[in-house]
Amino acid sequence: MTASTVPTSLPQTAPGLLVRGLTTTFDTSRGVAIAAADVDFDVAPGEVVGLVGESGSGKSVTLRSIMRLIREPGKVTGRVEWGGRDLVAMPAEELRRVRGGEIAMIFQEPMTALNPVLPIGAQIEENLVAHTDLNRRQRRERALELMNIVGIPAPERRLDEYPHQFSGGMRQRAMIAIALACSPKLLLADEPTTALDVTIQDQILKLLLDLRDRMAMSVVLVTHDLGVVAATCDRMAVMYAGRIVETGTVADVFACPNHPYTRGLLGSVPRSGQSRTMLQSIDGTPPNLTDLPDGCAFHPRCSFATEICLKQRPPLDLVGTDGRRAACHHHERVAAAEPIL
Amino acid sequence: MNGHIPILSVNGVYKRFSGPYSLLRRFKSEPQLAVHALTNVTLDVERGETLGIVGESGCGKSTLARCLVRLHEADEGVVRFDGQDISNLSGGARRAFNRRVQMIFQDPYGSLNPRMTVSQVLSEALSVHKMRPKPEIPGRIAELLDLVRLPADAAGRYPHEFSGGQRQRIGIARALAVEPEVIVADELVSALDVSVQAQVVNLLLQLQEKLHLTVVFVAHDLRLVRHISHRVAVMYLGQVMEISPSEALFSAPRHPYSKALLEAAPELDPAHKNRNVALRGELPSPLDLPPGCPFAGRCPHVFDRCRVERPVLTPRGPGQMAACHLTDFGAPGASSDQLPTGH
Ligand SMILES: Nc1ncnc2c1ncn2[C@@H]1O[C@H](COP(=O)(O)OP(=O)(O)OP(=O)(O)O)[C@@H](O)[C@H]1O
Ligand SMILES: Nc1ncnc2c1ncn2[C@@H]1O[C@H](COP(=O)(O)OP(=O)(O)OP(=O)(O)O)[C@@H](O)[C@H]1O
Ligand code: SF4
Ligand SMILES: [Mg+2]
Ligand SMILES: [Mg+2]
Numbered sequence: 001m002t003a004s005t006v007p008t009s010l011p012q013t014a015p016g017l018l019v020r021g022l023t024t025t026f027d028t029s030r031g032v033a034i035a036a037a038d039v040d041f042d043v044a045p046g047e048v049v050g051l052v053g054e055s056g057s058g059k060s061v062t063l064r065s066i067m068r069l070i071r072e073p074g075k076v077t078g079r080v081e082w083g084g085r086d087l088v089a090m091p092a093e094e095l096r097r098v099r100g101g102e103i104a105m106i107f108q109e110p111m112t113a114l115n116p117v118l119p120i121g122a123q124i125e126e127n128l129v130a131h132t133d134l135n136r137r138q139r140r141e142r143a144l145e146l147m148n149i150v151g152i153p154a155p156e157r158r159l160d161e162y163p164h165q166f167s168g169g170m171r172q173r174a175m176i177a178i179a180l181a182c183s184p185k186l187l188l189a190d191e192p193t194t195a196l197d198v199t200i201q202d203q204i205l206k207l208l209l210d211l212r213d214r215m216a217m218s219v220v221l222v223t224h225d226l227g228v229v230a231a232t233c234d235r236m237a238v239m240y241a242g243r244i245v246e247t248g249t250v251a252d253v254f255a256c257p258n259h260p261y262t263r264g265l266l267g268s269v270p271r272s273g274q275s276r277t278m279l280q281s282i283d284g285t286p287p288n289l290t291d292l293p294d295g296c297a298f299h300p301r302c303s304f305a306t307e308i309c310l311k312q313r314p315p316l317d318l319v320g321t322d323g324r325r326a327a328c329h330h331h332e333r334v335a336a337a338e339p340i341l
Numbered sequence: 342m343n344g345h346i347p348i349l350s351v352n353g354v355y356k357r358f359s360g361p362y363s364l365l366r367r368f369k370s371e372p373q374l375a376v377h378a379l380t381n382v383t384l385d386v387e388r389g390e391t392l393g394i395v396g397e398s399g400c401g402k403s404t405l406a407r408c409l410v411r412l413h414e415a416d417e418g419v420v421r422f423d424g425q426d427i428s429n430l431s432g433g434a435r436r437a438f439n440r441r442v443q444m445i446f447q448d449p450y451g452s453l454n455p456r457m458t459v460s461q462v463l464s465e466a467l468s469v470h471k472m473r474p475k476p477e478i479p480g481r482i483a484e485l486l487d488l489v490r491l492p493a494d495a496a497g498r499y500p501h502e503f504s505g506g507q508r509q510r511i512g513i514a515r516a517l518a519v520e521p522e523v524i525v526a527d528e529l530v531s532a533l534d535v536s537v538q539a540q541v542v543n544l545l546l547q548l549q550e551k552l553h554l555t556v557v558f559v560a561h562d563l564r565l566v567r568h569i570s571h572r573v574a575v576m577y578l579g580q581v582m583e584i585s586p587s588e589a590l591f592s593a594p595r596h597p598y599s600k601a602l603l604e605a606a607p608e609l610d611p612a613h614k615n616r617n618v619a620l621r622g623e624l625p626s627p628l629d630l631p632p633g634c635p636f637a638g639r640c641p642h643v644f645d646r647c648r649v650e651r652p653v654l655t656p657r658g659p660g661q662m663a664a665c666h667l668t669d670f671g672a673p674g675a676s677s678d679q680l681p682t683g684h
Binding site: 167170199201202254264268269279280 | 391397398504506507534535536537538539540542543546547561563564565567568569570571587588591601602604605606607608609610611612613614615616617618619620621623624
């Protein structure tokens with residue numbers, strides 16, 4: 001996929017999402033924290049892209065920056081193109097129409113994102129009022145339809161209930177129903193299943209995939225669970241200390257990681273048939289964002305590091321076909337290293 | 342049984358908590374509802390093994406863990422340590438039990454006093470149980486820090502100065518200070534990032550080997566539990582549905598719930614994408630337990646008997662037990678076509 005798609009008036013042939021040089025900083029008492037740095041990635045129509053990385057690596061900040069939901073003292077620069085328009089430069093009024101309409105977001109904590117004093121049905125309505133011309137009866141019908149789609153039983157009754165009357169899984173479904181109200185073309189989902197039990201996670205991920213198929217929706221799925229990535233995503237981007245360090249198709253990245261951090265992550269996950277053996281942990285902990293190491297931010301934890309890694313930051317270079325990129329001076333050596341499996 | 346005594350044994354344990362008591366119920370003078378956290382739980386923990394306990398949120402894992410270390414008293418049934426009913430222990434015997442069986446909690450922050458340095462935390466544990474004469478304490482602290490691979494200068498620092506994984510290691514060091522025989526770890530690594538999880542898991546495996554520890558490992562991450570456990574108990578709604586050697590459970594589960602749970606866990610292999618939902622429906626409320634099998638409402642193989650008679654754990658393959666009326670479920674050679682399906 002490239003940025004040079006032939007311009008057309010039909011929105012369904014829009015080129016998808018294009019993120020270039022997205023950088024988000026926060027002024028903190030300890031100095032400037034670079035929470036997202038030079039983030040580049042693309043999402044094609046109908047594609048599910050997984051954004052993975054450890055806690056604090058900048059996944060949520062990246063999603064929020066795309067939606068321009070970063071508040072002062074946070075600063076966002078870079079370019080986010082959606083259907084050929086730049087979201088970062090877009091006037092607030094126009095952005096409001098896009099947000100919740102063409103682009104919807106599911107937040108990490110449904111309880112803080114849902115309005116506690118408004119019944120679920122009314123929250124779906126709000127969205128429909130803002131983004132559609134449906135009349136009252138049609139909105140009610142659409143709300144019921146959405147509750148059915150996301151698998152909330154007894155939707156007639158549930159529409160009039162409040163978030164606190166829902167279980168964790170049901171709340172997450174309600175969030176998805178609200179997000180889907182206007183049939184978005186892009187869904188930004190921040191850890192939509194992390195707080196849920198595996199059987200409920202399984203239901204919700206499969207629901208997202210069905211919706212993607214049915215509505216040709218693009219999805220950015222933030223998670224720290226590599227199993228979730230393997231099971232649901234087409235492509236993935238791995239973040240470390242605010243930067244994307246590796247991207248590619250899920251199959252390629254899993255088969256042969258080109259970045260030592262990706263390799264470490266994959267090695268940290270227990271695999272079948274190797275019970276009670278030592279896992280390949282990554283020593284140390286992620287760096288402080290206000291005081292990043294020079295050169296490659298991963299070098300203090302990296303077993304491949306050499307002199308150059310301490311001085312020069314490796315760019316996110318093309319290392320293969322299918323948009324395969326890695327930011328490591330020694331990506332060839334990493335790719336050639338003994339397989340983890 | 343051939344006369345050997347398991348290090349811990351749980352027999353017919355029930356634990357109930359008082360549930361919400363709504364005004365309406367009070368008004369209608371209906372009795373207060375009870376949360377059935379554990380219902381007739383029976384299992385043994387063998388010396389030197391790691392027993393994993395898995396199941397979804399609210400199924401009673403933490404309650405069981407707390408009953409094992411006597412942070413909860415069972416309402417019915419007995420928990421035995423080395424053959425002795427722990428509810429009868431008092432005085433010196435109780436103190437010895439408190440030392441020999443240690444619990445490590447999920448939240449390392451909440452369980453460490455923020456105003457105590459690591460060295461104070463450890464010396465407290467050492468002196469409560471009179472593990473070492475005073476002059477030897479600093480040396481022992483250094484040993485413990487080395488054991489859990491924390492730098493020696495960690496001793497003078499406070500909990501907030503450490504990362505999550507390091508705090509979890511302080512928790513482990515504190516538990517090990519008193520030289521226990523059993524460690525009950527409740528969601529030990531759940532809050533940690535995978536790379537740090539792996540560090541702590543490796544440490545636990547090494548320590549177990551070195552110190553011949555028995556470990557009860559409570560977690561909801563199936564992959565992790567499979568990795569470190571010799572045997573695994575699968576719980577649902579306060580009951581043990583299956584208890585089997587780890588590899589047997591993961592390769593041929595003998596209970597429909599174990600099977601569904603394993604299928605729901607995403608596979609790590611992108612080539613094995615599966616679009617079928619493993620299990621529909623949600624966990625029922627622990628407030629009113631169904632009379633029959635607790636899983637009947639979600640089980641794809643449910644039949645009439647399941648709704649009226651509660652199945653108990655009975656033997657299956659070698660070392661395998663399951664609580665299901667379909668005694669052939671998952672048996673090698675038994676065809677799943679012969680199982681009843683549909684509601
Ligand atoms: N409003 C803010 N002010 C200052 N720093 C912030 C702010 N929001 C986020 N950060 C910092 O930015 C970094 C990235 O945070 P982010 O929430 O994106 O992490 P994440 O990858 O989503 O982690 P998690 O997996 O824990 O959700 C963190 O170090 C965080 O402390
Ligand atoms: N002190 C208590 N008072 C009342 N109810 C309780 C208490 N402790 C636990 N429960 C209830 O008992 C049931 C079992 O809880 P428990 O904490 O053992 O579950 P768990 O399997 O550890 O869940 P999780 O995976 O969420 O930690 C739940 O329904 C819980 O709400
Ligand atoms: S650039 Fe150097 S330090 Fe960074 S990941 Fe590659 S080898 Fe390691
Ligand atoms: Mg986040
Ligand atoms: Mg628990």
